[in-house]
Amino acid sequence: MSFWLQHLPVLPIVLPLIVSALLLLLKDSRRRTRLALSYVSVLGQLAIALCLLYVSMGGFASQWPLHIAVYLLGDWLAPFGILLVADRLATIMLVLTAILGCAALPYASVRWERAGVHFLPLYQLLLMGLNGAFLTGDLFNLFVFFEILLAASYGLMLHGSGEQRVSAGLHYIATNLIASFLLLIAIAMIYGVTGTLNIAELAARAGALSGGNRQLFEAAAAILGVAFLIKAAAWPLNFWLPSTYASACAPVAALFAIMTKVGIYSLLRMGSLLIPTGAPAAFGGEWMYAVGLATLLFGTIGIVATQQAERLIGYCVIMSSGTLLAALGMPGVTLTGPALFYLINSVLAIGAFYLLIEMVERPRRFGADVLAVSLEAFDLEDPSMSDRSDDVVGVAIPAAMAFLGMSFVCCALLVIGLPPLSGFVAKFTILSAAVQSSTTDAPSLAAWSLVACVLISGLAGILALSRVGIRLFWGEEIVTPRLHPSEAAPVGILLLLCLGLTFWAEPVMEFLDDTAQLLDNPQAYIEAVSSAPAVRQIGEATP
Known part of the structure; x- marks a missing residue:
């Protein structure tokens, strides 16, 4: 067994650290050395x-026969030691995080990493925290990585x-400090109790x-669920999300796109392990479905009401969280995939x-969108249009406006879910699975409610994004931005x-769908953790 393969699960944490x-x-x-690193x-x-x-797909089966990579820190066997677990769901989130990290870094290297101090170290620590949150198999260390x-x-x-x-x-x-406090109390x-x-x-x-003891555990699980919902x-x-994401610089906001999904992941992880084993159902079911619909409707109202494009995308993030919570709150695993x-x-x-x-x-x-609506309503001219300038270093790449448009x-x-792109495929499969998930011959009220809310949110997205697109690309005065290829x-x-x-x-x-089936049968995860051997020295495992 080679050195790198043996320590593979811990590398996504150690490398950025x-x-x-x-x-x-x-x-x-x-600067060049720092960027190269x-x-x-x-x-x-x-x-x-x-x-x-x-x-997780079956590779290196001789080392991990259950297709789940488990790493015991300090050679302490479970459940006494700290461990990292890379199953199918965790590795999907790791790949998604790495893709966003690889995309946002070149964008930041053009301008934003020089707009303040310690951007690159903080960027690496954020990736480290995300990777650790997806890999940890311990609740307290989930709090640490959070x-x-x-x-x-x-x-x-x-x-x-x-x-x-x-x-x-x-x-x-302030909001996240409260969530962290609740998380620590629940832990x-x-x-x-346990x-x-x-x-x-x-x-x-x-x-x-x-x-x-069961009642106390249910109370703790409810507090834990609230903490995860804040993060989701x-x-x-x-209420904090639209302004926060709109105010962050672009590469940071892009990486923040996955941070709300850490809360979703945590709810799914805890629910997939606890519910099938007979534990209190505090991480799924009707309450999560109801919260998801309320979140989706709130995002729908927000996307119609806002005029600023960055805030609009923030409400799209909220709508995506609501859709996921509602779908995962439906009974069974039909909608998980x-x-x-x-x-x-x-x-x-x-x-x-x-x-x-x-x-x-x-x-x-900044703020030109809101001002443009007011000026259009009162038939006034915008005096600020004459002093717009492009102060960002870049080059006028060919067909820049065509590319942007x-x-x-x-x-x-993709965000609205219209054909022919994958956003349509995603929403169509969710709605189709919701209609087919009913135990009776006719779809349930919950299924039709989800269908109605998703379609209404899609219609609201069409109206809001069309309005913003017209203003950005079909305005009377369009200034072509100078873009860098990076x-x-x-x-x-x-x-x-x-x-x-x-x-x-x-x-x-x-x-x-196979991943969803694995989540519905957590015995492999539990067995992989309980049977993971301690590594006494490099290249040698204890049987």
């Missing part, structure tokens, strides 16, 4: 994530300074609880959208990945 430390030691004057890190994380995905990614996101949120960033950042920090209560924080061991012990931007706990397909599509599309909007609106004064159309189609390429790559999802929708959907 080491690179962030090295970046702090290098002076800002050594950053690129090596994000590309390495992508390669490692793909290797772990290969493991705090790492949140601490890095606080700095990145404020990167570039400005009154609006500081104001939105304070709301963001303490769960440990007090005596363990190992997620796999918790699945076995929680199902055997009774009486007062569920209504009514998502389509929901994962929708998650992948929405993260890629929204990440590309944030990068694109910054390029489109670069020549425009077509990219905007693609992003809009800014245009990431948007194109993310959209090409969505196009690939469209062409290969059937095999991808089959893969995700």
